[in-house]
Amino acid sequence: MKKTRNTQKQDYVIDILTNAKHTMSVEAILKAMPIKVNKTTVYRILERFAEKGKVHFVTGEDGKAYYALCNDCNVNHEMHNHIHFQCKSCKKVTCLPYEIEVPELKNFEIQETQFLMIGICDMCIS
Amino acid sequence: MKKTRNTQKQDYVIDILTNAKHTMSVEAILKAMPIKVNKTTVYRILERFAEKGKVHFVTGEDGKAYYALCNDCNVNHEMHNHIHFQCKSCKKVTCLPYEIEVPELKNFEIQETQFLMIGICDMCIS
DNA sequence: GTATTATTGCAACATTGTTGCTTTAGTGTG
């Protein structure tokens, strides 16, 4: 296992994701940063966290990656079988507390899942 | 309803998707074209077909859109509740014949679904 | 304090997709 270091910027990313109501794009995380951080840095921080399973991400319908903390995931998770919802209007991606029953597939080795539902959220519909 | 015209290039796109074993990216469709076609043209052809429900697309983990014909979809579909599988190695996206049971959501208006499983396909695993 | 090297910053780039405008070419009508 590679050695890791604790840095202020990594902590900020965790803080921001902890307080987030929705999954966040890199752009949104950058904007939420209290100090100036390079985008490459955020990309690499998230990449490291994703490898460690501390963070997971979904790809939105818009092709952008949206990140969230993995608080409620068990330690040696490889799957995140809950659903995500993306609003077409405000683009926000939300984790929904629904588990999806994943079928057994003979010929494929499944490593991750991304279940995305797209529509209009309650804030935008009214 | 807006008037549409039949063109050779639209037909080629349908031909290519008809013979495709997997969903295809715009890049792949362009390469499969027997004649030179502008990428903007392909984007707009797919956009029109998607509106008409003739074609559907999934967003891969890589953020790219992958297109497939909607042959087996019922006419007034809005949902495509089958699963897609993307291979991390060869990047190919495949439609799988598994339907997902979609939960009822009170506060959200669901318009589409994208269920993506990611891993290694049978061709790449061996 | 010093050495090691993980982390960050920077700049340049790659890829995917979009926009505005002009040109081309289906389609319906006389």
Add this chain to the structure above:
DNA sequence: CACACTAAAGCAACAATGTTGCAATAATAC
């Protein structure tokens, strides 16, 4: 067929997201 209408296609320039290589910085162990 000739013509008008306008959907579709082409082109160029752009925007957004994400990546890469390398130099600078700073966390950690000794």
